[in-house]
Amino acid sequence: MTSVAGLLLAAGSGERFGGPKGLARDADGTSWLLRSVQALRPCAEVVVVVGAEAERVAALLPMSVARVRADDWAEGMGASLRAGLEALRTTTHGAALVSLVDLPDVDGAVVARLVDAATGPAVLVRAAYDGVPGHPVLIGRDHWAGVVATATGDRGARDYLAAHEVGLVECGDLATGVDVDRR
Numbered sequence: 001m002t003s004v005a006g007l008l009l010a011a012g013s014g015e016r017f018g019g020p021k022g023l024a025r026d027a028d029g030t031s032w033l034l035r036s037v038q039a040l041r042p043c044a045e046v047v048v049v050v051g052a053e054a055e056r057v058a059a060l061l062p063m064s065v066a067r068v069r070a071d072d073w074a075e076g077m078g079a080s081l082r083a084g085l086e087a088l089r090t091t092t093h094g095a096a097l098v099s100l101v102d103l104p105d106v107d108g109a110v111v112a113r114l115v116d117a118a119t120g121p122a123v124l125v126r127a128a129y130d131g132v133p134g135h136p137v138l139i140g141r142d143h144w145a146g147v148v149a150t151a152t153g154d155r156g157a158r159d160y161l162a163a164h165e166v167g168l169v170e171c172g173d174l175a176t177g178v179d180v181d182r183r
Contacts, residue, residue, distance in 0.1 A: 002093075002094030002095050002118045002119065002120050002121060002123070002140070003044045003092065003093045003094050003095075003118075004043045004044055004093060004094070004095045004096070004097050004115050004118045004138070005043055005044060005045045005046070005047055005088050005091060005093040005095070005096050005097070006040030006041075006042075006043030006045065006046040006047065006096075006097050006099065006111065007047050007049070007081075007084045007085070007088065007096045007097065007098045007099070008033075008036050008037060008040060008046065008047070008048045008049065008099050008100075008101060009049050009077060009080040009081060009084065009098065009099070009100050009101065009156075010022035010033055010036070010048055010049060010050060010051075010057055010080075010100075010101040011049045011050055011051025011052060011054075011070045011073040011079070011080040011083075012051065012052060012073065012076075012077065012080070013051075013052035013053075013073075013074070014052070016181050017102075017180070017181060020052045020053045020056075020057060021101045021102045021180075022050065022052075022053065022057035022060075022101055023053060023056060023057060023060075024101075024102075026104075031060060032101050032102065032104065033048070033057065033060050033061070033101055034060065034061075035104070036099060036100075036101045036103070036106075037061065037062070037065055038107075038108065039099065039103075039106055039107045039108050039110070039111050040097065040099060040108075040111055041108055041111075042108055042111045042112040042115045043097055043111065043115060044093065045066065045091070045093065046064075046065045046066070047065070047066040047067075047068055047084060047087060047088065048061055048065055048066070048067055048068070049068045049069075049070050049080045049081075049083050049084040050067055050068070050069055050070070050073075051069065051070040051071075051073020051074070051079070051080060052073055052074075054069050054073075066087075068083050068084055068087040069083070070082075070083035070084075071083075075152070075153060076152070076153040076154035076155070076156075077151075077153075077154050077155070077156040078151035078152040078153050078154065078155055078156055079151075080156075081098065081147065081148075081151045081156050081157060082148045082151050084096070084098070085139075085144045085147060085148050086148060088144070089144065093141070094118065094120060094121045094123075094140060094141050095118045095120075095121065095123055095138055095139060095140045095141060096138075096139050096141075096144070097111060097114055097115065097118075097136050097137070097138050097139075098135070098136055098137045098138075098139060098156075098157070099111070099135055099136040100135050100136075100179055102179045102180045102181070103135060103136075103175075103177060103178075103179055103180075104178075104180060105175040105176055105177070105178070106127075106135070106136065106175050106177060107174070107175065109174045109175075110127060110136070110171045110174050110175050110177075111136065113127075113169055113171055113174070114126075114127060114136055114138045114169055114171075115138075117138060117167070117169050118138060118140075120140060121140045121141035121142045122140050122142045122143075123138055123139075123140035123167075124138070124139060124140060124143055124161070124164055124165070124166050124167065125137075125138045125166060125167035125168065125169050126138065126161070126166055126167075126168060126169070127168075127169055127171045127177055128168035128169065128170050128171065128172065129170075129171060129172040129175065129176055129177040129178075130170075130172040131168070131170070131172070132177075133166070133168060134177035135177060135179070137157060137161070138169075139157065143160070143164070146160055146164075147160045
C-alpha cells in the first residue's frame with residue numbers, strides 16, 4: 001500500500017451555485033468544506049486548494065489541514081488540480097485522492113475504499129456509482145506530471161483519464177457521488 005494524500009478542490013467561485021461552494025452550508029448548518037475534509041480523513045494527509053474567497057475558505061479549515069492557493073482559480077478546475085498536484089510533488093506520497101467540495105454523500109467509507117486500492121505510484125482508479133465513473137479519483141504519482149500538463153479549464157483530469165486505462169472501484173453501495181451545482 002502506498003501513502004495517499006487527500007486533495008480537496010474548493011477553489012471555484014460557484015457561479016451556477018451562487019457563491020463559492022467552499023463557504024456553502026446545508027440547511028442544518030453543516031459546512032460542505034468541513035464535511036469534505038472529514039471524508040478525506042482515511043488519507044495520510046489532507047490538502048485543500050482554495051481560490052475564490054481564499055481567506056474566508058481557509059479560515060474555516062482546521063490547523064491540521066494544509067492549504068494551497070490556486071492564484072489562477074478563475075480558469076477552472078484544471079487550475080486547482082494543477083496547483084494541488086504541484087504542491088504535493090514536494091511530499092513523499094505515492095498517490096493523491098482528488099475529491100470535490102460539492103459531493104455531499106461521499107464520505108470516509110468511499111474514500112477508504114479508494115485508499116485501499118492504492119497499490120503504488122502507477123495507480124489510476126476512480127470511484128464508480130452503479131458502474132458510472134465519478135469522483136473521487138485516485139491518481140498515482142507516476143501520473144501527476146501528465147495530469148498537470150493536460151489539466152485545463154473546467155476539464156480537470158478528464159482528458160488525461162480518457163487517454164489512459166483507469167480502473168473503477170464500485171462505490172454505489174455507499175453513495176450516489178452526485179455533485180451539487182445549484183442551490
